[in-house]
Amino acid sequence: MIPYKTYIPAGKKGKSLSVPAREKVELLSGNEAIARGAFEAGVRVASAYPGTPSTEILENFARYPDVYAEWAPNEKVAVEVAHGASMAGVRSLAVMKHVGVNVAADPIFTASYTGVRGGFVIVTADDPELHSSQNEQDNRHYAVAAKIPMLEPSDSWEAKEFTKLAFALSETYDTPVFLRSTTRISHAKGAVRQGEVSESSLAPGFVRDPAKWVMLPDHARRRHVIVEERMRALTAFAEEFEGNRIEWGDRDLGVITAGVPYQYVREVFPDASVLKLGMIHPLPSGLIREFAAGVSRLVVVEELDPHIEMHVKALGVSAQGKEIIPIVGELSPGIVRKGITGQEVPVRSFEVLPGRPPNLCPGCPHRGLFFVLNKCKVTVAGDIGCYTLAALPPLKGMDTCVCMGASLGNAFGIEKALGKAALGKVAAVIGDSTFLHSGIAPLIDIVYNRGFTTVIILDNRTTAMTGAQENPSTGRTLMGEVTRRLDLAALCRAVGVDHVYTVNPHDMAQTEAVLKRELFREEPSVIITEAPCVLLPDHRRKKRPVYEVIPDLCTGCMACSRLGCPAIEWLPFTPDEAVAAGEKASRKGMARINPLLCDGCNQCPPLCKFQAILEKKD
Amino acid sequence: MKQARGNVFLAGVGGQGTLLASEVLGEAFLVGGYDVKKSEVHGMAQRGGAVTTHLRYGPKVFSPLIEAGSADLLVAFEKMEALRFAHFLKPAGAAVVNAQEIMPPSVATGRERYPENVAERLAGAIPNLYLVDALAAALSLREVRAVNMVMVGAASHLLPLPEDCYLEALRARLPERIVEVNAKAFQAGRALMSPRGAGR
Numbered sequence: 001m002i003p004y005k006t007y008i009p010a011g012k013k014g015k016s017l018s019v020p021a022r023e024k025v026e027l028l029s030g031n032e033a034i035a036r037g038a039f040e041a042g043v044r045v046a047s048a049y050p051g052t053p054s055t056e057i058l059e060n061f062a063r064y065p066d067v068y069a070e071w072a073p074n075e076k077v078a079v080e081v082a083h084g085a086s087m088a089g090v091r092s093l094a095v096m097k098h099v100g101v102n103v104a105a106d107p108i109f110t111a112s113y114t115g116v117r118g119g120f121v122i123v124t125a126d127d128p129e130l131h132s133s134q135n136e137q138d139n140r141h142y143a144v145a146a147k148i149p150m151l152e153p154s155d156s157w158e159a160k161e162f163t164k165l166a167f168a169l170s171e172t173y174d175t176p177v178f179l180r181s182t183t184r185i186s187h188a189k190g191a192v193r194q195g196e197v198s199e200s201s202l203a204p205g206f207v208r209d210p211a212k213w214v215m216l217p218d219h220a221r222r223r224h225v226i227v228e229e230r231m232r233a234l235t236a237f238a239e240e241f242e243g244n245r246i247e248w249g250d251r252d253l254g255v256i257t258a259g260v261p262y263q264y265v266r267e268v269f270p271d272a273s274v275l276k277l278g279m280i281h282p283l284p285s286g287l288i289r290e291f292a293a294g295v296s297r298l299v300v301v302e303e304l305d306p307h308i309e310m311h312v313k314a315l316g317v318s319a320q321g322k323e324i325i326p327i328v329g330e331l332s333p334g335i336v337r338k339g340i341t342g343q344e345v346p347v348r349s350f351e352v353l354p355g356r357p358p359n360l361c362p363g364c365p366h367r368g369l370f371f372v373l374n375k376c377k378v379t380v381a382g383d384i385g386c387y388t389l390a391a392l393p394p395l396k397g398m399d400t401c402v403c404m405g406a407s408l409g410n411a412f413g414i415e416k417a418l419g420k421a422a423l424g425k426v427a428a429v430i431g432d433s434t435f436l437h438s439g440i441a442p443l444i445d446i447v448y449n450r451g452f453t454t455v456i457i458l459d460n461r462t463t464a465m466t467g468a469q470e471n472p473s474t475g476r477t478l479m480g481e482v483t484r485r486l487d488l489a490a491l492c493r494a495v496g497v498d499h500v501y502t503v504n505p506h507d508m509a510q511t512e513a514v515l516k517r518e519l520f521r522e523e524p525s526v527i528i529t530e531a532p533c534v535l536l537p538d539h540r541r542k543k544r545p546v547y548e549v550i551p552d553l554c555t556g557c558m559a560c561s562r563l564g565c566p567a568i569e570w571l572p573f574t575p576d577e578a579v580a581a582g583e584k585a586s587r588k589g590m591a592r593i594n595p596l597l598c599d600g601c602n603q604c605p606p607l608c609k610f611q612a613i614l615e616k617k618d
Numbered sequence: 619m620k621q622a623r624g625n626v627f628l629a630g631v632g633g634q635g636t637l638l639a640s641e642v643l644g645e646a647f648l649v650g651g652y653d654v655k656k657s658e659v660h661g662m663a664q665r666g667g668a669v670t671t672h673l674r675y676g677p678k679v680f681s682p683l684i685e686a687g688s689a690d691l692l693v694a695f696e697k698m699e700a701l702r703f704a705h706f707l708k709p710a711g712a713a714v715v716n717a718q719e720i721m722p723p724s725v726a727t728g729r730e731r732y733p734e735n736v737a738e739r740l741a742g743a744i745p746n747l748y749l750v751d752a753l754a755a756a757l758s759l760r761e762v763r764a765v766n767m768v769m770v771g772a773a774s775h776l777l778p779l780p781e782d783c784y785l786e787a788l789r790a791r792l793p794e795r796i797v798e799v800n801a802k803a804f805q806a807g808r809a810l811m812s813p814r815g816a817g818r
Contacts (some may be wrong), residue, residue: 027648027656053659073773131659155682189684191645254805260682267681334685347687348709348743352703354730356722358667359633389665394727436669561727566666569721570728589728 022112024194030185033156033192034095034123037041037163041119041199044068045085047078049437051097052132053186054125058095059469062478071469071478074404074437075100079107079122083176086120087213089202091167092440098126098139099403103438105142108176110215112146113223115174115230119167122148128303128330132183134384134403136329138304143178143281145263147227149234150178150281151243154262156190162243162278164195171202173230173237180280182303183289184260184330216612226347235282243278246291252342256288256300256308256319261301264336283311292317293550299324303331346505361391362567363599366458368505369429371563371603372395378427381411383439385431386465387458398429401451405430405438412446412453424520427454432488433463433471446524447496454518455497455526455617458489458505460533468535492526498526506531506601534599544600546616547593553612554590560604560613567597568604576579583605623676625684626773629703630695631668631720635766638791639693640671642770643777645787647675650779657682657800666723668699692744693773695752695765696720697736712746714772714811716765748772748811755806764803771807771812781808 006618028036034057038046046069049057062069072078075096085092096104101124108122124142127133143150151166153159159181166177211219238244250271257265258277265274275291279282292298292312300309300321309321324339325331338344356506360367370390373380374397382398400410411428418425430439435457446453463469470476475485481576489500499521503511511529518525532539549560560568569592575585593604595616605613626643629637640656647654652675660667672684687705693715694700700715707713717737724730733739741747752768767788774784788800 025648027644027654149710183659184657184682187659188655188683189677190655191648191653234725263680294782332683332685333681337685345685345687347705348707350705351733351739353698353702353733354722354724356666356668356699356702357722361665386665392723393729394723442815558728566721566723566726569726572728572731581754 006334009448025191026194027189028156028160029056029187029189030153030156030159030181031187032060033159034163034181035064036192037160037192038121039064039067039091040160040195040197041091041164041167042198042465043091043167045082045090046070046093046095047072047081049073049078049100050463050469051100051125052466053127053183054095054097054100054123055466055469056186056453057123057125057477061093061530069478071471075104075470076107079104079111082120082122083107083111083114086116086119087136088206090118091120091200092118093121093123095123096125097133098124098131098137099135100124101139101142103286103404105146106149106419108142109146110220111176112148113215113220113227114213114411115168115223115226116176117207118200119170120176121163121166121170121179122176123179123181125183125186126304127183129183130566134401136304138282138307139178139180140307141305144442147231148176148178148281149173149279150180151278152180152259153185153278153279154259154276155185156188156192156277158243159185160192160195165200165243170363173234174226175230175234180259182260182330188260196528198330231282235284238279238282238284238287241279241284243285244284245276246287247274247276248294249273251294252296254291254298255301256291256298256312257301258308259303261303261331261336261364265301265332267333268337268392269340279306285307285311285315288312288315290319290320301325301331301336301339329552357392358389359392359564359566360386361534361599362565362597363534363601364527365460365505365533365601366390367563367565368508369456369458369511369601369602370395372508372515373397373427373429376513376515376519378425379414380424381407381414381428383407383428383430383434384465385434385458387429387431394562404434405442406454408439408442408446408453409453412442412451415451415453423452423522427456427515427519429456429458431464432457432459432461432473433469435488436472440491443492443497444495451524452522453524454515454521455524455552457526457528459488459528459530462533462536464533464535488528489526497524498527499523500528501525502528502530504531505529506603508603508606534601538611545602546595546598546600547602547605547613548595548616549591549593550612550614551590553610555610555612557609558591559607559609560591563602563607566594567594567599569594622778624674624690624777625688626673626693626777627684627703627706628671628673628688628693628695629699630669631699632669634669636669636671636695637761638674639766641703641789641791642767642784643673645771645791646779646783649786649790650783652676653679655679655682657787659695668702670703685703691773691776693769697740698722700740701733701736701743704740707744710745712748712776713740713744714748714750714769714776715740715756716752716769717749718751718765734761749808750810752807752810755810756803759799759802760804761799764799767800767803768807768810771804772811773807774804775808775811
């Protein structure tokens, strides 16, 4: 259907050190390649909610000419917008991380029944190894459950080609199509050749067709029959599809694989026979049987769950899979080698070193709030964002984190379980973008069902964790337009919260006073902590003071260290070193502020009882 | 070291510009006519945490990940991070290490100490070790953010590409206004590896 070529680099054998013509070959990440593929496929409308590892797809797509791209408040809305554009005969894209598909599952399952008009592709970017996620669910299950075909590229080259193919499949078979990426596809770079931009042959316009678009039970029953016919047709397509191919080699070992694990298999077993699957739902049973019959030992190599393996075994074909390939975490060439041969590359011994987990940035406004929360000894139901890092020591300011928007419902549930005993002891903490994603409905629950939960909304004027994306409360769109800025306080009042207060989290004394008052209020209340993310360009351009510790005044009490600010460094002394520096032998050390890191937030000076932290004068 | 295929492992601390350094290196290999793959992790990992990039080049590259024990070159932007990822090197692999120390949270808050004798431990583990002061070189250009390009310059000394490839990659990957200072940082990095400059 769409010619599918493998990449051969320009420089033969890598020996030519001159600079060869590049013929539009670029080094693109999987995400950049998907954006390019969508552009080349003629996509006009794209909607997404940012989430690692998917975020850069829409950021890159938005830069192409004559396209519309938006950040939706959440993934469910993103799918509905893209589905709507498809109904109107325009090619459309919805993008999300794996857990976003959980949020969007409702419209996805029924979009499978309605089918499409303009090609409609849903990208799910899974995160095996949980590099930046709260679980490592395998979204291939969604393709099976929703009866939607799924393509899975194994590098950037295929990411672009498969994206274009997905739109053609979508229109040919009247179905949404899933494109599955993983972190090692999305955030790995490889060569990609630019192609031509194709125009859709459809005329934009909504054509009335209630039997297709209005999913009343009677209509949907008939659509289900069509869905099953479609999946049978797609199964036949899977047998012929060039992206599902057998690479015959040595017949002693045959490996069935897909996605980035294909690259690991090729790396470790260059001579083995491989069945490389580009389409992982529906699976080509005939091709699998043919391959299995041609090899002595059959192994299925796939990340996370035994999706392919179960299909193979259900065919009555015997194969090894999860008994030798781990079900937990991502794979690597070494893991694949060890699973199949039992051999490991010798590696020098590991050093035991202090860990280096991520941390809130120097000057992060969240730090002030979590310092106060820790001091107040409340149970903090947390949420998804940079501020989840405040769960780590020394702040230890968060007790739960489940999914986007869970903090409010979790806090309210704890409160309902404990009754009056919970008064003053429980708070929900949620970021601005996360609140707008899925925190509004649980806030309504708290008001409607007569709760007294204290909800803290961290308004740093961006979606920080994923790299500073706009959202409805920033007043700008993904396309860079100025728009109406959502008023968080007015929204909270509108759903019935009478007590809404805004504080500056850098001012910890004020924040503590308001928090203590609201925690004990027997009504729902919302505290909005308002201060910009330190990574925002407007903040970075501002002239900011730098603080320093006056060594003679520092007593080594470590009050400032408890902030956990990366700019505040503890210099430990041995008793001898203390004496040599003219101090008492009992002195354990002193604090120092790294001028290259200090952001001038002024959180630490008030914590020092000895006034040892002062603004640095040049 | 100079060969037609190779694995370069970059390690640093979120905020040091390791991602941009790997972009320039990857682009340089593509300019030089190689197939290139590189892999890194964004998101949570960038908030001051340990950051790594796997960069592979050759006539045809499959895996975007380097297997432990198979890197030819380790480029470490921070001393302790070099030690943390030294096991990625081949027995005969080389390492270019920035002598800069950045305290991880447990050290900065006094719960642990920064490990002692890191340079000696590195020298014991890695036969071809080049310890450089990239921070000082960047500060001498009055651009602390150029530590990353100083490291690219130093690493380039051990890689099989002509200088033009890096400079073309810099022009392709960076906004015009910062190309010049980064090209200077690159040259400063190369100078650190000249026979007089390299601290072995």
